[in-house]
Amino acid sequence: MEKKQSTKRTTPSFVKAFSFFRYGYQHLMKERFFKILTITCIIILYGALALFFTDRYYITKGATGIFDALYWAIVTIATVGYGDIVPVSKAGKIFALMIILSGPVLLSFITASVASIFVEKKIKEGKGLETIRSKDHIIICGWNENADTVINGLLVQLKGTLPKIVLVNELEEEDIQSIQYRYRDQDLGFVKGNFVKEDVLARANLLRARAAIVLADVSGGRKIEKADERTIFSSMAIKSMAPKLRTCAELIYPENKEHLLRTKVDEIVIRGETTGSFLATAAISPGMGDSIKLLVSNQDENKLWRIPVPAKLAGKTISEVVPYLRNKFGALLLAVVKEQESMKLEDILSDDSTFIDEFIRLIAHCLR
Amino acid sequence: MKLIEANSELGVKILLNLSELLLGRLKQCNQDVIRLTTALSIALSK
Numbered sequence: 001m002e003k004k005q006s007t008k009r010t011t012p013s014f015v016k017a018f019s020f021f022r023y024g025y026q027h028l029m030k031e032r033f034f035k036i037l038t039i040t041c042i043i044i045l046y047g048a049l050a051l052f053f054t055d056r057y058y059i060t061k062g063a064t065g066i067f068d069a070l071y072w073a074i075v076t077i078a079t080v081g082y083g084d085i086v087p088v089s090k091a092g093k094i095f096a097l098m099i100i101l102s103g104p105v106l107l108s109f110i111t112a113s114v115a116s117i118f119v120e121k122k123i124k125e126g127k128g129l130e131t132i133r134s135k136d137h138i139i140i141c142g143w144n145e146n147a148d149t150v151i152n153g154l155l156v157q158l159k160g161t162l163p164k165i166v167l168v169n170e171l172e173e174e175d176i177q178s179i180q181y182r183y184r185d186q187d188l189g190f191v192k193g194n195f196v197k198e199d200v201l202a203r204a205n206l207l208r209a210r211a212a213i214v215l216a217d218v219s220g221g222r223k224i225e226k227a228d229e230r231t232i233f234s235s236m237a238i239k240s241m242a243p244k245l246r247t248c249a250e251l252i253y254p255e256n257k258e259h260l261l262r263t264k265v266d267e268i269v270i271r272g273e274t275t276g277s278f279l280a281t282a283a284i285s286p287g288m289g290d291s292i293k294l295l296v297s298n299q300d301e302n303k304l305w306r307i308p309v310p311a312k313l314a315g316k317t318i319s320e321v322v323p324y325l326r327n328k329f330g331a332l333l334l335a336v337v338k339e340q341e342s343m344k345l346e347d348i349l350s351d352d353s354t355f356i357d358e359f360i361r362l363i364a365h366c367l368r
Numbered sequence: 369m370k371l372i373e374a375n376s377e378l379g380v381k382i383l384l385n386l387s388e389l390l391l392g393r394l395k396q397c398n399q400d401v402i403r404l405t406t407a408l409s410i411a412l413s414k
Contacts, residue, residue, distance in 0.1 A: 343406070344410070348406050356400050
């Protein structure tokens with residue numbers, strides 16, 4: 001299908017806010033923030049009660065009571081000190097001194113704990129040590145000279161509705177900062193580590209991702225000749241962790257395709273695979289090569305797009321579908337793609353459980 | 369068989385019921401064979 005098409009798939013803002021609050025809560029738990037907050041509250045309450053019981057005749061402009069005492073304690077511990085309520089007895093003044101001295105220390109602990117959430121998050125993000133919490137994102141494992149084209153391709157094809165892109169590689173911090181600056185308008189995450197390892201992929205929130213792209217990796221000073229091994233291992237790791245995740249992998253050497261196929265990746269792109277046929281086409285049919293390049297390049301807007309068949313066109317002939325698509329989208333139908341998921345053992349189980357169903361379940365269990 | 373010969377109307381009904389029962393079991397058996405052979409082919413392809 002040659003047309004522009006966009007799909008609306010963005011993470012709602014309230015989900016992001018909830019995710020941030022959950023992160024903040026976990027961080028505060030680690031920082032013993034709640035213990036300090038509890039101590040502060042106890043001191044406030046203790047000071048208020050002390051003032052109320054030891055100094056019943058304190059000077060106040062309004063009514064005297066436990067609420068005023070509590071108000072005085074909070075105003076004092078927060079170093080505001082309006083002076084509208086003041087202790088007059090010696091005992092009251094001693095308690096006031098204790099609150100005045102402990103207040104700034106406890107409040108500084110609370111302020112520091114809250115500030116450290118933001119600082120630590122920023123530092124971790126910069127170093128790629130942060131765990132990705134978004135979902136429906138696209139993971140790009142590895143980095144090479146084509147990675148920018150891949151990101152640009154995603155930006156063009158999912159224009160305006162682009163989900164978060166998460167890079168998983170071993171680039172240096174300054175390289176990552178440079179990439180993040182290049183795509184500063186986009187939601188770009190970074191996880192530093194060896195993407196062959198499952199814990200690194202788990203940090204990229206692989207289980208909730210939309211798709212994964214495995215590039216022939218040269219990050220961390222690795223050589224391109226060894227890239228295929230890592231592509232195969234990481235594809236295995238991805239498919240074992242998330243079998244249904246759409247995974248596309250790049251290969252350098254065609255002879256490794258058989259090995260990569262065993263990992264059950266959805267699509268394999270071999271570098272330079274089409275170069276020969278392009279050259280041949282260019283020689284025999286001048287202009288044809290350029291036309292195809294335009295269709296697959298990121299610059300041209302007349303792209304190849306795949307859209308689901310509208311429900312009302314189901315069962316219709318191609319001659320009926322073509323005018324509809326031309327009028328509705330200004331698109332030219334090139335092909336109809338049909339995908340069929342391979343049958344699983346679970347699919348042949350009947351509704352009522354019989355001995356044969358039990359036997360099939362047993363086989364399925366043994367094969368896992 | 370004597371009953372069927374003696375009362376042909378009743379005999380037809382009995383034989384009809386028996387044949388329906390046997391046919392149902394044969395159909396179920398056929399489906400089970402198909403399911404088991406499919407399961408075997410899936411298991412062997414893995």
